[in-house]
Amino acid sequence: MLRWQRAGLCAASERASGGAAFDHGRSPLGVGPRRPASPADARVALLSSTVVRGGDGRYYSTEQRPPSAQSDGADSKQQAAAVGGGGGADPEEARREGRTGTRQAWLRLFRLARPEYRLLGGAVGLLFVSSSVTMAVPFSMGRIIDLVTNAGAAVPFGLTLGQMFAGLGAVCVVGALANAGRIVLIRVAGERMVARLRRQMFGRIMHQDMGFFDRNRTGDLVSRLNADTAIVSKSITNNVSDGLRASISAVAGLGMMLYVSPKLTGIMLGIVPPIALWAVLYGRYVKKLSKKTQEALGDMTKVSEERIGNVRTVQAFSREAHETERFGREAQRILALAKREAIASGLFFGGNGLAGNLAILAFLGLGGRMVMQGDISVGDMASVMMYSGYVGMSLSGLSSFFSEVMKGVGAGSRLFYLLDREPEVDRNPGGVVVPDSEFVGNITFDSVGFRYPTRSDVPVFHKLSLEIAAGSHVAIAGPSGKGKSTIAALLLRFYDPLEGRILIDGHDLRDMDLAAWRSRVAVVPQEPALFAGTIRDNLLYGRPDATDAELIEALRVADAWYFVERFPLQMETYVGERGVSLSGGQKQRVAIARALLARPDVLILDEATSALDGTREARVLESLGRGSPWMGGKRMTVITIAHRASTLQRSDVVLVLGEAGAVVEAGPYAELAANQDGYFCRLMSAQTPEHTD
Numbered sequence: 001m002l003r004w005q006r007a008g009l010c011a012a013s014e015r016a017s018g019g020a021a022f023d024h025g026r027s028p029l030g031v032g033p034r035r036p037a038s039p040a041d042a043r044v045a046l047l048s049s050t051v052v053r054g055g056d057g058r059y060y061s062t063e064q065r066p067p068s069a070q071s072d073g074a075d076s077k078q079q080a081a082a083v084g085g086g087g088g089a090d091p092e093e094a095r096r097e098g099r100t101g102t103r104q105a106w107l108r109l110f111r112l113a114r115p116e117y118r119l120l121g122g123a124v125g126l127l128f129v130s131s132s133v134t135m136a137v138p139f140s141m142g143r144i145i146d147l148v149t150n151a152g153a154a155v156p157f158g159l160t161l162g163q164m165f166a167g168l169g170a171v172c173v174v175g176a177l178a179n180a181g182r183i184v185l186i187r188v189a190g191e192r193m194v195a196r197l198r199r200q201m202f203g204r205i206m207h208q209d210m211g212f213f214d215r216n217r218t219g220d221l222v223s224r225l226n227a228d229t230a231i232v233s234k235s236i237t238n239n240v241s242d243g244l245r246a247s248i249s250a251v252a253g254l255g256m257m258l259y260v261s262p263k264l265t266g267i268m269l270g271i272v273p274p275i276a277l278w279a280v281l282y283g284r285y286v287k288k289l290s291k292k293t294q295e296a297l298g299d300m301t302k303v304s305e306e307r308i309g310n311v312r313t314v315q316a317f318s319r320e321a322h323e324t325e326r327f328g329r330e331a332q333r334i335l336a337l338a339k340r341e342a343i344a345s346g347l348f349f350g351g352n353g354l355a356g357n358l359a360i361l362a363f364l365g366l367g368g369r370m371v372m373q374g375d376i377s378v379g380d381m382a383s384v385m386m387y388s389g390y391v392g393m394s395l396s397g398l399s400s401f402f403s404e405v406m407k408g409v410g411a412g413s414r415l416f417y418l419l420d421r422e423p424e425v426d427r428n429p430g431g432v433v434v435p436d437s438e439f440v441g442n443i444t445f446d447s448v449g450f451r452y453p454t455r456s457d458v459p460v461f462h463k464l465s466l467e468i469a470a471g472s473h474v475a476i477a478g479p480s481g482k483g484k485s486t487i488a489a490l491l492l493r494f495y496d497p498l499e500g501r502i503l504i505d506g507h508d509l510r511d512m513d514l515a516a517w518r519s520r521v522a523v524v525p526q527e528p529a530l531f532a533g534t535i536r537d538n539l540l541y542g543r544p545d546a547t548d549a550e551l552i553e554a555l556r557v558a559d560a561w562y563f564v565e566r567f568p569l570q571m572e573t574y575v576g577e578r579g580v581s582l583s584g585g586q587k588q589r590v591a592i593a594r595a596l597l598a599r600p601d602v603l604i605l606d607e608a609t610s611a612l613d614g615t616r617e618a619r620v621l622e623s624l625g626r627g628s629p630w631m632g633g634k635r636m637t638v639i640t641i642a643h644r645a646s647t648l649q650r651s652d653v654v655l656v657l658g659e660a661g662a663v664v665e666a667g668p669y670a671e672l673a674a675n676q677d678g679y680f681c682r683l684m685s686a687q688t689p690e691h692t693d
C-alpha cells in the first residue's frame, strides 16, 4: 500500500529542493545596476499589512477576513461607481452609446463623407444631367405622339423626323452615360469611405482596454466592423444619391404635369398619392417581416457556427441527434416566418400591380374623356400619365430613403461611440520610458485593490502587496480563482488597480509609457493562441526581424527545436487555426519561444508548461534559468503561475495567494513545504490525492 500523506508530500518536496536557504534579512530591492539573482538574494518582501513576518522568519496573514467584510459599504459603492456598472453588459456604457448617437450622428455622418467631396460633387452633377434627360423623356414622347398622330404637324426647329429621332437618341445616350458615371462615382466614394471607416474602427478596437472586451462580444464587434460600416457608407452615398434623384423626379415630374395639363394633374393627384401611401405603409410591414426572418437566420447561423466549431465536444458527449434536432427547430422557426413573409410579399406585389393597373384605367377613362372633349391632346395625356408614374415611384423611393438614412444614423451612432471611446487604461504615450541602461526591473505591488469591471461586486484583491526582485524566478501559487492570472493581467496593464499602485523600479505603472513597458514583458498563457500560419510566422510575431539562427535558438531554449526539426517542413509547418495541428505541449513551447524572441525583461508563464511532462518541463525551466547567449546574457525575471509542485520547486521564491485576495505566505519552496501547519502545505496536500492500493 502506498500512501501519500500530507506530511510526506511536504517533507519530500523539501528534499527535492535541496532545502535552499532564503535570506529574509537582506534588502529586497536592489535599486542600481542589475545583477543576477540567486535563490538566496532573489527574494520577495511583503509590504502589506495583511502579511507580517513572524519571529521564526516566515510570513503570516494578519487578516483572514474576506475582503467583502473588510471594506465598508460606502467603499464598495465607490468602487462600483469607479468601474461603472454591475455584472454582465455595462448598462452605463450602453446608455452613453445611445445618447451620443441621437445627438450628433446626423452631422457626423455627413462629415464622414467630406473627404469624398470631389467624387460626390461629380456624382451630383451627373445626377442633374441624367435626371434632366429622364424628366424630358415623357414630354418628348407626348410631342412625338402628337406629331405622328397629326399629319399636318411640323417637326420643331425645322428638323426632319429622322434628325429629331437621332437628336433624341443622342440625348438618351448622354443621359445613360451620366447615369453610369454617377453610379461609378457613388460606388467608389462609398467603398473608399467603408475602407477608411473599417481601418479607423479596427485601430480603435485594437487599442481598447480589456474591460471593454469583457463587456463586448467578439461577434458584435466584428459585425460593427463589417455590417455597420457598410450601412453607414451606403446611407450617405447610395441612399443620398437615390433620395436626391427621387426628390428631383417628384418635384420636376409634378411641375411638368402641371405645365402640361393642370386639370388632369389635379385628377391624378387624387389617385396617385393614396396608392403611393398604401404601398409605402404595406411595404414597411413586409420589410419588418423580412427583418425578422433575417434575425432568425442570424440566430441560426450563430448556433450552427458554434456547434460545428465545437463538433469534437458534441461528438464526445454523443449529442449529435440533440444538436440536429435543435438546429431543426431553428430552421422550422425561419420557415414559419418565411411563409408569412411570402404571403405578405405576394399580397404586396399583387396589390401593387392591381392598384397600378386600376390607376391607369381610371386615368385613361378620365383623360380619354378630356381628349374627346378637346381639352388636351393625346400626347399631353400620355406625358401626364408617364410623369405621374415617375412621381408615384419617387414618393415611395423617398419613403425608403428616409428609413435607410435612419438606419445609417443608427449604425453611425454605434460606430461613432466606438471611434470616440477612450480606453479606460490610458496608454500614456508621453509617459516615463526607462532607458535600457537604467532599467533594473524590480516590481512592487503596493496595497493593490482590484475588481474586474464586469464583476465590480466581487473583489479579487484587497491590499495585495508584494515585491519581485529583478532577475528572480518567482512562482505564484494559490487556490483556483484567487487571482494568480489577474496579477499577470495587472502587470501587463490590461486593467488598472482600483486602489494602491504597481511600481516598476519605483515608477507608478500608470505614469509609464504603456507600449514601452509592454515591450519589456511577455506572457505565455496556459492555452496560448497561435495564429493560423506557419511556425515561422508565429515566431516572427515575437520579433519580425529575427534571423533564422535566433528563431532556432529560441526554439531550443523553449525545448521545441527537437520536434520542429523533425517536421518535414520544419519551421514552415502550418499550425492550423489557433494552432490545432500541434499538441498542447508543442503549442505551449512554440508560444514560449515566441515570447523569448521578444527578449523580454519579465517573462510570465501562466500555467504555460502545464501540458508538458515533468522531464520536458524541467528542461524548459532550466534553460530559461540559464538564459541564452543571444539574449546578451540577460537574466529575465520569470514569474511562473503554477499548481504543480514540480514547477513551484524550480522557483527561487513561492508567493502563496490566500482566500482573501492577498499573499498569505512567501518563501523558498523548501521552507514553505517544511512548515507542516502552514497554508501552503495545506494547499498542496489538498491538491494531491491520497492514493491507496
Ligand SMILES: Nc1ncnc2c1ncn2[C@@H]1O[C@H](COP(=O)(O)OP(=O)(O)OP(=O)(O)O)[C@@H](O)[C@H]1O
Pocket: 214, 452, 453, 454, 455, 460, 478, 479, 480, 481, 482, 483, 484, 485, 486, 487
Ligand atoms: N475577465 C474577467 N472578468 C470578470 N471576472 C474575472 C475575469 N477574469 C477572471 N475573473 C474572476 O477573477 C477571479 C480571479 O481569476 P484568476 O483567473 O486570476 O484566478 P486564478 O487564480 O488564476 O485561477 P486558476 O488557477 O483557476 O487559473 C476569479 O473569481 C474569476 O472568476
